[in-house]
Amino acid sequence: MKTLIRVYLGAVIFLIFLTLGLSLWIEYRGVYNVYARDSGNLARLLIEQVDQAVSTLDHSMEMTVKSIEADPGLLRDPARLDALLKRHQTRARGASFTCLLSSQGKLLASTHPDLVRPDDLDLRTLTELSRDTTGSQVIFNALVDPETRKRRVISFSRVARDARGRLLAVVGSGLDQDYYHRLFKQIAGDENLRTSIRLRSGQILLRYPVREELIGRNLRGQQLVYEMVDRQVSGVLEDYSPIENIDSFYSFRRSEHYPYFVLLVYGRGAMYAGWWVALYQRVALAFFMIVGVGFLGYYLFAHLNKIEQEEKDIEQLEQRTRATSNLEAIGRLASGVARDFNSALTVMSGQVEWIEKRVNDQPTALDSLKKIRTALGRARDLVQQILAFTRFHRPARQAVHVGELCEEIALFLRAGLPPSIQIHLQRESEDVQIDADPTQVYQVILNLCANAVDAMKDHGGVLGLFVRRQGHDVELEISDTGVGIERQNKDRVFDPYFTTKGHGQGLGMGLPIVREIVNLQRGHLHLESEPGRGTNARIRWPARSVSRSAEGENHRSPGILFVDGETAVMILVRDFFESSGIQALCLTDGAKALEELRRHPKSYRLLVVEEDLPPTSGVALLREARRYNPQLVGLLTVKSDSVGPVELPPNTVILRKPYGFNDLLFSLQQMGFFTDKNDGNDSVVSP
Structure with missing residues (x-):
């Protein structure tokens, strides 16, 4: 589920960035249609182009004249003359050409020989030109092409002279007047110049290449700069799909990098979107609606699942609480029963062992007593398991x-x-x-x-x-x-x-x-x-x-003080000590035990005391007893775990109830009290 959510969120983020990127791309690459405001701009453009062409031709003729005046020998070398004209020929539009005539009116060279014939020249004009000091005038008014079809030509000339001022040659140039006349005629019938311009980059995308003929320049790919203006042009051209809510109007002007393009166009920009843009917009809108509904549904689903899980957790917690309460109830019940039950088992175990010593010669009785002891051991283990689990036993x-x-x-x-x-x-x-x-x-x-x-x-x-x-x-x-x-x-x-x-x-x-x-x-x-x-x-x-295991091997206890609040247990242990030859003082009163220790502190090495000893406790009695004898060893008999290991006085061992005489002797042995065999009875040997 988590992986699916990550994939879903990743797809949403990717599509959001894709939408933003496409929006910026459409804005930058958007194509805008532009309208020419009037045809006067084109007319002014053509006039400027004619002036520029004349200026260019005049400059070309001047450079040619200077070359001839510097080296008159060029007139006798046709190859060098032809190269000279080609080097200085102009690129002006309108079928422009340049020719070179000798002082006798002979055509020496021409960039357009098909437009010039020597027979058509007026030599009298040349004679008059030789006496002219201005150096530039019209030398002919009409030229004839090879098909004898006449064209109206605007002609210009410059004169090359030697050092004495004599005429060396005439350099002439012409512009086809009919070409420009046709252009002006077309302008009169066109009031709009249709172009397409990318708004951000200002790049011109001509949709009607024939219009390039009107301005005499190839504008495709050139860059424009634009300015915001408050001028409105009505109407929308065909093949364009304007987007709504466009309130900006633009004035496009030429960039400074293109001096020949001087057209000034005013128009309204309406972005050409295309069908795929509209389709994408609809798909994006539908997607984001689905995403929104999906997020809402997921949130509700997750919230409901969370509520359901919390209810399950609460139910499990209640079940655990009930189970814990049941365990506590069992523990309290076991604690209440354990005191009386352990005391009864202790008395029964002691009586069985006492009887065994007196019926050694009766196998049948010994077998029955053995079975009773086994049953008592099972009962004791059962109580121990219950107390161990309910924490009422250490x-x-x-x-x-x-x-x-x-x-x-x-x-x-x-x-x-x-x-x-x-x-x-x-x-x-x-x-x-x-x-x-x-x-x-x-x-x-x-x-x-x-x-x-x-x-x-x-x-x-x-x-x-x-x-x-x-x-x-x-x-x-x-x-x-x-x-x-x-x-x-x-x-x-x-x-x-x-x-x-x-x-x-x-x-x-x-x-x-x-x-x-x-x-x-x-x-x-x-x-x-x-x-x-x-x-x-x-x-x-x-x-x-x-x-610790070897501790106490080198010392023996001079005596034992046994204290238990149960009179039956005290009597049973006292009889066992007496029958075994063990010197011990058995009491049921803790106050009397303290008084005995105060009076004879060195007479006792071991204090065996019950945990639940009224009116205080066995632990308190041990601590008080060690005020009189710090070396006193303690053996605490317990029925529950109310005394933890950290609460025990030092040098103290716990013996669990119910216990038998063998258990008691084993504990004494582990604490450093060793046993020897003497007439079949166990006795504590003092050091």
Whole structure:
């Protein structure tokens, strides 16, 4: 659509400039008809031409006389005389000629010998001329052509004399009077001189070439200059199409470069348009009308489309708002249920572990307890997934071997995959660890692998898992050779409830949960896919520091202070510590815990405290406790994500509820508290 609009606008701009250019061209090249005001101009022109011809002939005769007087020997050389006359002959119109006569009346040379005969000369006139001192008079009045048809000729002469004043020769010239008489007669019958003149350039375009005979000059192509005058001439000649609304009148005069053209013409200029100009004007008018209507229609169409798109955007925004509200409602509901549900699961898990220690000799009971523990673990994982997505849970960070998790998942998947799908696992390093929740990392990898397997279920392919170290990060790449993701769906795959699977095959919550978990773990997820070529998912986590993993190996805690607001949880943990031989003080009141730390600050190395501890919070209790013992290590048990990583005091680890005794011991081990086996019971060994 955008390309079509660009082409359309380009065509409009081109035609606009073409119209302007043609208008200027018509104005410059426009042909205007011109009328002669009266015939007196032509008569004056002819008189001036006769005067100019006489002046030219007189000058030619004078030059010839000077040549003879300077070299009288020319009279005895006919060839030189003929060349002399040709050199000085005139170009005046009217059948002009020049002749050279000797002092005896003999014709020595002539530019028109067919018009002059020696027998027709009057020698007595020559005798009288020899005594004339003026040097110029009429020597004959009539000449006869070879057909004996007489012409009236206006004659002139000049005399050449030697140094003593004696007559050497007579140079004569004549103008055909009949020629000019015919011209004057034609002028009497013509009152208009029709010519065509280009207005801007002033170039003459004669439409009637015969009129050139009237002025005796070839005017075609000569340039005129024009002036504005307030003089009107009525009438329009044939073959001209005057354009309306022309109010200018022009006076054309000759340019200074052409002294022989002295005609002064007054007339009205009406442009000769021609049929193609009128056609173009109509086409241009129709085009611009179409363009105007087109622009108006396009504007209305674009405006309506914009309104429709805005309505769709508003509807989508409302849908997203409703979905967000639903998610918030689910989160609030999960938060409300999680407290009681987690507490119940914690009590149940503790009781199961306590019972297991007392029925070691009853296999049937142990098997039942194992099934109960498995069910409790599934319930705990279910709550964790809900809390992870609704942002009411912060992961308990610990060292996670990404490569080992990938091997575990690959082993699990191979058992149920068809032969057409292969798994390729590559680990760059054995010691690639991140700080994260292992359960959540497991869930992320399993979810992405499940999507990859689902994309290859029809045609098979290769599922690739690549774990590598990238600088200070750990990168996990999960790729497949399946059907890929359509371009229009790339931006929507992370939207909650969006799925391209059939009914009952998925809820569209897998990738949203994956992205949410990765973000909570301070990681970054990048998804690449091309239809028909598969999908590639890359996840980057900050690598676990070596110094942090080895931290605390050289010290042991002298004691543990456990604080939990739930009496049942406190009693269960106290019984576990006592049965395991671990020295610990278990309380349900935060104020009493602070008083104990104030009185015996060096007796405790570890403070295990619940986040939602009335009347303040576990974080506040930790900060207050470190006023008495800055080296105190904190273990915060949480049920929601109200405490972010930036809000935690330093040297503090989170343990997620519900947790079992093994989870508690594992956390203690990660914090530097090592365990030894003593009579089958786990005990904390002090440094």
